[in-house]
Amino acid sequence: MIKRPFIGLFQPKLKYDLLEADPKEPEVVPVPSNILLLLNDSLDSSKITFIKKGDQVKKGEKLFLYKESTEHVISSVSGVIKRVESYAGEFGNIKTSIVIGNENNDDFVNDFKEHADKFELDAAAKFLKLLPGAPPLEILADPAHKIHTLVISGVDEDISSTVRQYFLTTESADLKEGIQILKKLTQIPKIILTVPEGISVDTEISGMQVFNISPVYPDALPKMIMKNQLSTIVPQGKTCEDMGVCFISSEAVVSIAKAYRDKSIHFEKIVCVTGKDGVRKRMKVLIGTPVISILKQLNIHTNENDRIVIGGPFNGFSTFTVYHPVGPCMDSIIVQDSGSIPYVSDSACINCGKCIKICPANIPVNLLVRQLAANLFEDAEEKFDLEACIECGLCSYVCTAKIPIFQYIRLGKHELLKIKAEVETEGANA
Amino acid sequence: MPNRVKLTVSHAPFWHDGDSVCKMNLTIILAAMPAVIFGIVQFGIPALGVILLAVSCSMFFELMMNFATKRSLSIGDFDAALIGLLFGMMLPATTPWWVVVTGVFVAIVIGKQIYGGLGANPFNPVLIGVAILMVSWPGYFDFDGALLNYEFSHEALAPLAALKHQGVAAVDFFSTTQLLMGQQTGAIGSTFGLGLIIGGIFLILRGCIKWEITIAYIAGIIITALIFNLSDSGTYAGPMFHLFAGYTLFGAIFLATENSSSPVNTIPMLIYGFLGGLMVILIRNLGVYPDGTVFAILIINLINPLIDYIRPKALGRGVNNA
Ligand code: SF4
Ligand code: SF4
Numbered sequence: 001m002i003k004r005p006f007i008g009l010f011q012p013k014l015k016y017d018l019l020e021a022d023p024k025e026p027e028v029v030p031v032p033s034n035i036l037l038l039l040n041d042s043l044d045s046s047k048i049t050f051i052k053k054g055d056q057v058k059k060g061e062k063l064f065l066y067k068e069s070t071e072h073v074i075s076s077v078s079g080v081i082k083r084v085e086s087y088a089g090e091f092g093n094i095k096t097s098i099v100i101g102n103e104n105n106d107d108f109v110n111d112f113k114e115h116a117d118k119f120e121l122d123a124a125a126k127f128l129k130l131l132p133g134a135p136p137l138e139i140l141a142d143p144a145h146k147i148h149t150l151v152i153s154g155v156d157e158d159i160s161s162t163v164r165q166y167f168l169t170t171e172s173a174d175l176k177e178g179i180q181i182l183k184k185l186t187q188i189p190k191i192i193l194t195v196p197e198g199i200s201v202d203t204e205i206s207g208m209q210v211f212n213i214s215p216v217y218p219d220a221l222p223k224m225i226m227k228n229q230l231s232t233i234v235p236q237g238k239t240c241e242d243m244g245v246c247f248i249s250s251e252a253v254v255s256i257a258k259a260y261r262d263k264s265i266h267f268e269k270i271v272c273v274t275g276k277d278g279v280r281k282r283m284k285v286l287i288g289t290p291v292i293s294i295l296k297q298l299n300i301h302t303n304e305n306d307r308i309v310i311g312g313p314f315n316g317f318s319t320f321t322v323y324h325p326v327g328p329c330m331d332s333i334i335v336q337d338s339g340s341i342p343y344v345s346d347s348a349c350i351n352c353g354k355c356i357k358i359c360p361a362n363i364p365v366n367l368l369v370r371q372l373a374a375n376l377f378e379d380a381e382e383k384f385d386l387e388a389c390i391e392c393g394l395c396s397y398v399c400t401a402k403i404p405i406f407q408y409i410r411l412g413k414h415e416l417l418k419i420k421a422e423v424e425t426e427g428a429n430a
Numbered sequence: 431m432p433n434r435v436k437l438t439v440s441h442a443p444f445w446h447d448g449d450s451v452c453k454m455n456l457t458i459i460l461a462a463m464p465a466v467i468f469g470i471v472q473f474g475i476p477a478l479g480v481i482l483l484a485v486s487c488s489m490f491f492e493l494m495m496n497f498a499t500k501r502s503l504s505i506g507d508f509d510a511a512l513i514g515l516l517f518g519m520m521l522p523a524t525t526p527w528w529v530v531v532t533g534v535f536v537a538i539v540i541g542k543q544i545y546g547g548l549g550a551n552p553f554n555p556v557l558i559g560v561a562i563l564m565v566s567w568p569g570y571f572d573f574d575g576a577l578l579n580y581e582f583s584h585e586a587l588a589p590l591a592a593l594k595h596q597g598v599a600a601v602d603f604f605s606t607t608q609l610l611m612g613q614q615t616g617a618i619g620s621t622f623g624l625g626l627i628i629g630g631i632f633l634i635l636r637g638c639i640k641w642e643i644t645i646a647y648i649a650g651i652i653i654t655a656l657i658f659n660l661s662d663s664g665t666y667a668g669p670m671f672h673l674f675a676g677y678t679l680f681g682a683i684f685l686a687t688e689n690s691s692s693p694v695n696t697i698p699m700l701i702y703g704f705l706g707g708l709m710v711i712l713i714r715n716l717g718v719y720p721d722g723t724v725f726a727i728l729i730i731n732l733i734n735p736l737i738d739y740i741r742p743k744a745l746g747r748g749v750n751n752a
Pocket of ligand 2: 353366401402
């Protein structure tokens with residue numbers, strides 16, 4: 001954890017991890033006996049599920065919860081479904097976990113094979129969106145978005161990961177190929193590659209621009225790149241995609257290249273694991289591998305009240321179970337010892353102004369947090385710019401009163417969405 | 431599933447820079463120590479008595495208010511201790527015990543707790559306490575009278591009172607070095623200019639006070655005093671005298687920067703500080719009080735909410751959908 005410097009007049013500089021000079025091949029975690037897949041769909045006890053305990057599934061098979069479901073997961077092993085259960089995500093978002101016992105046979109369904117020569121965006125969106133790195137192909141395929149700029153992220157968004165940099169430097173040939181494929185698939189004219197300052201790459205493609213990104217958090221967050229490099233301010237409440245810019249990680253691009261070359265999909269994800277001692281290691285794991293299998297391999301023991309963070313220290317979330325699976329867009333895992341977890345407090349804002357100094361979006365955080373604590377979400381938005389927040393988390397990081405500001409902000413945005421939805425339905429009913 | 435360890439579940443971010451209200455207040459208390467210790471050496475045991483009484487009563491009243499309002503105990507954050515300390519530092523060493531207790535009571539209960547405690551007070555609690563005393567029993571703030579029985583090696587006069595009553599000629603009694611080294615009559619913690627400056631620099635470097643306010647406040651003092659002095663040097667004292675006499679430095683470093691009652695945006699902080707300095711000199715030169723610090727800062731506290739509306743536009747606010 002990076003602490004405040006003794007001379008606190010100057011802002012703490014939170015440096016991103018830079019990839020080491022001579023990156024090693026990631027250590028491979030063996031395929032566990034059970035894998036777990038998280039499906040973005042909730043169980044409905046009144047309906048009969050399409051998949052159930054005891055079903056035989058093959059590697060590469062798409063699993064839907066109900067016949068009419070649109071969300072799916074792809075099994076990364078072949079074996080038997082052992083359990084289908086509800087799984088609590090953030091903000092009461094209920095998902096479904098599917099546990100599959102691995103039978104180690106070579107049954108493989110390869111639906112993508114026949115599309116691998118055609119380079120059609122719709123097919124790619126249908127078969128490749130769950131590749132390691134989670135390429136945002138559905139957004140690219142959706143004509144509503146009118147994407148005119150594609151940004152290939154060779155920079156990691158949060159501090160504790162070097163996964164994207166790893167793909168940027170070690171797999172540059174595949175990266176180039178992937179970019180060419182994306183050009184062919186999407187016909188997007190403007191392609192940009194983001195590279196951390198201080199790392200040199202030899203990925204040159206005619207017409208592609210390269211942006212050097214400063215290694216200080218939060219400069220690699222998409223909205224900061226929009227502001228600093230693309231000189232486009234994303235209006236309050238809008239996304240980068242609304243502005244016609246789509247970000248895709250270098251890992252996803254490499255995955256696409258591999259899929260078209262091998263004419264099949266693969267499930268190996270690279271994850272950066274930070275142990276309790278702060279040592280970081282990149283691991284190669286099968287999607288669906290529970291976190292505990294990785295920790296066992298690394299000899300990291302978890303005890304009561306430790307914390308496992310999925311994603312980075314600023315943008316991640318903490319899981320309640322050591323069985324949380326590796327997903328397509330999970331770049332890092334951090335294990336924190338119970339003794340080193342910073343506590344939050346219920347004390348009020350003391351108006352010290354540190355959050356104001358550090359906020360990259362000029363949000364009056366000290367006033368905003370008072371509104372949010374009082375559940376005044378509409379005021380928070382209208383007068384105190386709730387939606388302009390780019391969710392960097394720095395205000396909470398520096399808050400003297402240790403207020404969980406960032407949590408208030410996320411909750412506030414969530415509530416605001418609900419309020420807006422209600423207003424719309426009321427308007428429609430009237 | 432086996433191995434059901436209970437993990438801690440909480441919210442991002444999962445790091446914190448390690449700062450806390452308690453650490454911040456302790457740092458400020460530490461920064462005040464050079465001036466306090468000098469005051470105790472200068473004014474002896476009575477000064478120590480006043481400081482200790484103020485700090486302990488302050489924490490006691492805070493605790494009582496915690497119980498009365500059924501809020502969680504807050505003396506652990508040392509805010510009450512800091513209020514008590516700063517309050518004590520503003521008194522002459524001979525202040526009777528009941529005046530100290532009354533003042534601290536006003537500071538903690540009326541200045542802070544009534545508004546909802548830490549972070550909710552619109553005025554600096556210390557100044558509320560001092561102001562009430564100044565208005566109710568002005569005699570105790572007549573430093574010359576209060577400290578009559580002391581034998582000083584230096585000119586036994588409170589510089590600002592001397593200026594008020596004897597005119598600019600009194601300024602000659604005090605050289606800047608004397609003022610800096612605490613060779614003046616005054617409150618326990620406000621006479622040792624050098625100690626205050628060291629404490630102030632320490633706090634600014636540590637990032638514990640809003641440096642913009644301190645700097646602007648001092649600039650306000652110097653510029654306004656200079657203008658007066660240039661316009662009529664026979665009536666008005668020069669900027670250096672004002673800067674090092676009375677509560678000026680103490681106000682710039684410890685009082686105007688009180689978090690809750692001061693702005694957080696850069697331009698408002700500069701305006702706020704500058705206005706504070708300006709008001710001090712106006713009151714000193716044109717008003718009835720020898721030292722204007724207390725009321726000047728209360729006045730800028732009052733306008734703080736107004737000027738803190740001046741803030742930069744949030745990212746993406748007011749941008750047309752291109
Ligand atoms: S998370 Fe906090 S610091 Fe970051 S943009 Fe939002 S309000 Fe500002
Ligand atoms: S950092 Fe925390 S305590 Fe300080 S002004 Fe911001 S919200 Fe308030």
